[in-house]
Amino acid sequence: MKLPITRGPRERRVPEGDDKPRLVCPECSYVAYENPKIVVGSVVTSDDGRVLLVRRAIEPRRGFWTLPAGYLELGESPEHGAMREAREEACAEIALDGLLAVYSITHISQVQLFYRARMVREECAPGIESLEVRLFAWDEIPWAELAFPTVHWALGHFDAARGRALGQPFGNVEGGPPDPVG
């Protein structure tokens, strides 16, 4: 359930001298300039090639499986953000191998950067936002229980680049998720 916003910038109007509607606070006239957000995440494998997934303990999509990923923080590089998310959500230390994909989810103004990574140690455990963490062999991945389309995309692109050096990052998959069970 979403409660109505009762304070801060919440009225949408075009501020003086601007040309686009923005969220304005009716009490103090503060204008909130909204910007697209950056999500950073990774497809992480163990030494034997299994893929690390975490089961979400929080909404949206509580109980569904996802890749360790989240919002980039202020003052953080995307690489460090991806490593932090793996640590926070899966208690996993990872080493990045390259930029696997850049997805752009325009209807929610997100740019998502997914890295290919390996576990530095074969240790993982649920973080505070996770119900469960598991290493899945490729044919065990719960495709029907993935939290978001871009999780599907990133796994498909990981599979497409398997065993070779990464080139240009993959981009959005037109017409829905790729077929990752190939």
Place this chain on the structure above:
Amino acid sequence: MKLPITRGPRERRVPEGDDKPRLVCPECSYVAYENPKIVVGSVVTSDDGRVLLVRRAIEPRRGFWTLPAGYLELGESPEHGAMREAREEACAEIALDGLLAVYSITHISQVQLFYRARMVREECAPGIESLEVRLFAWDEIPWAELAFPTVHWALGHFDAARGRALGQPFGNVEGGPPDPVG
């Protein structure tokens, strides 16, 4: 000159239930969650290989040369943002060839995506934020008058990848700009 901020979120404190200091409005207690910003730009060449630069009409670095680049807008993909910036700043229609570089400027919380691009038509003109637009042959580039370090980096990386397909995007240059006059 920077005027003091007199309304809206401007006091830095840790909101209840949070673990990091945020900007809070002392009048209405609204919390502004700041996020890193995404800059999109491109290294654009004409058919004869000259590089498009624009001279800034606005601060910071008014009068200095830069690549067409700017903040990604809400609901916009990075690719469309880079094309829009070339249109706005240089009245140039461009076609993107690939992702040249991803730079992360952590002290100002920016992630910059630079594309390699070509002009669709050999036409350009200063936009409202530009004093001048010019196509530079490589040995004419005004290295000492470039606006920002990442302009230097992107031109250096463009040169490093000249004549070949783009692979993994380049990243930050450690220890300052690359030597682009090679």
